Amino acid sequence: AGLASGTCQVAAEYPWDTLKVRLQSKQFHYRSAFHCLREVLGKEGPAALYQGVLPRLATYGLVKSSLFSLFEAASSATGSVFLGGGVAGALNVAISCPIDVLKSRMQCHVRGSSRAAAAAAEGARVVRGAGAGGSTNAITAAVDLFANHGLRGLYWGVAAHACRDALGYAILYSVFQSLKDNTDLPKPLCGGLSGMAFYLSTLPIDRVKTIMQTQDLHRPIYTDPLLCLRDVLRTEGVLGLYVGCSPTLAKTFVGQGVALVVYDALRL
Numbered sequence: 001a002g003l004a005s006g007t008c009q010v011a012a013e014y015p016w017d018t019l020k021v022r023l024q025s026k027q028f029h030y031r032s033a034f035h036c037l038r039e040v041l042g043k044e045g046p047a048a049l050y051q052g053v054l055p056r057l058a059t060y061g062l063v064k065s066s067l068f069s070l071f072e073a074a075s076s077a078t079g080s081v082f083l084g085g086g087v088a089g090a091l092n093v094a095i096s097c098p099i100d101v102l103k104s105r106m107q108c109h110v111r112g113s114s115r116a117a118a119a120a121a122e123g124a125r126v127v128r129g130a131g132a133g134g135s136t137n138a139i140t141a142a143v144d145l146f147a148n149h150g151l152r153g154l155y156w157g158v159a160a161h162a163c164r165d166a167l168g169y170a171i172l173y174s175v176f177q178s179l180k181d182n183t184d185l186p187k188p189l190c191g192g193l194s195g196m197a198f199y200l201s202t203l204p205i206d207r208v209k210t211i212m213q214t215q216d217l218h219r220p221i222y223t224d225p226l227l228c229l230r231d232v233l234r235t236e237g238v239l240g241l242y243v244g245c246s247p248t249l250a251k252t253f254v255g256q257g258v259a260l261v262v263y264d265a266l267r268l
């Protein structure tokens with residue numbers, strides 16, 4: 001059930017996720033989500049919205065399966081959906097973080113013409129060894145990332161990632177359970193609202209995570225998530241923590257709705 005739900009989630013949400021990552025990364029300067037979409041489609045083509053999707057599809061079902069298994073064990077042990085979600089989210093980062101680092105860096109690779117590459121030259125440079133400036137093949141990109149930066153490169157931003165997922169999944173599972181038990185809302189809507197609750201509560205942490213994971217690891221600016229958070233607040237204000245909010249909510253409403261409904265249906 002977890003494997004199927006994870007795979008369906010990726011297929012539904014990936015283009016939205018690419019827009020989210022591009023907007024959140026400090027390597028690009030888009031005015032809005034629509035401007036980002038127009039630039040990506042106009043300069044790089046539709047394929048850019050799916051860059052990095054194959055390794056995501058190949059692995060995320062397993063990541064989701066692991067998450068659901070951890071949640072069921074942790075919620076049973078603690079007697080709490082909230083605590084079970086938090087424990088599952090934090091522990092599952094051991095599997096999900098390397099995949100997310102690779103995915104995010106490949107999503108920031110600039111495809112297409114030399115003019116497009118020049119228009120986002122800094123972004124292309126930042127993801128050197130993980131797509132841009134190197135191979136767009138996921139296996140080669142992962143090998144290059146590990147060869148250049150070791151395990152630390154694969155787990156860059158892991159502290160922010162763990163904080164996001166611990167808080168986010170504690171809230172997500174609690175909201176989903178509450179909506180199922182106390183309302184007559186359709187399960188897809190319950191799943192979508194639960195996913196939105198995940199990101200509404202964690203979007204500032206997610207912004208920090210994305211900035212850290214998509215920076216130039218040869219010369220990283222941010223090694224501490226708190227310093228990254230402080231810099232965003234100093235240079236962009238509180239609203240800077242909510243950059244990419246609209247595609248984030250769209251992606252998670254669609255993706256989490258699909259994932260939770262498929263999982264709930266298959267486990268019956």
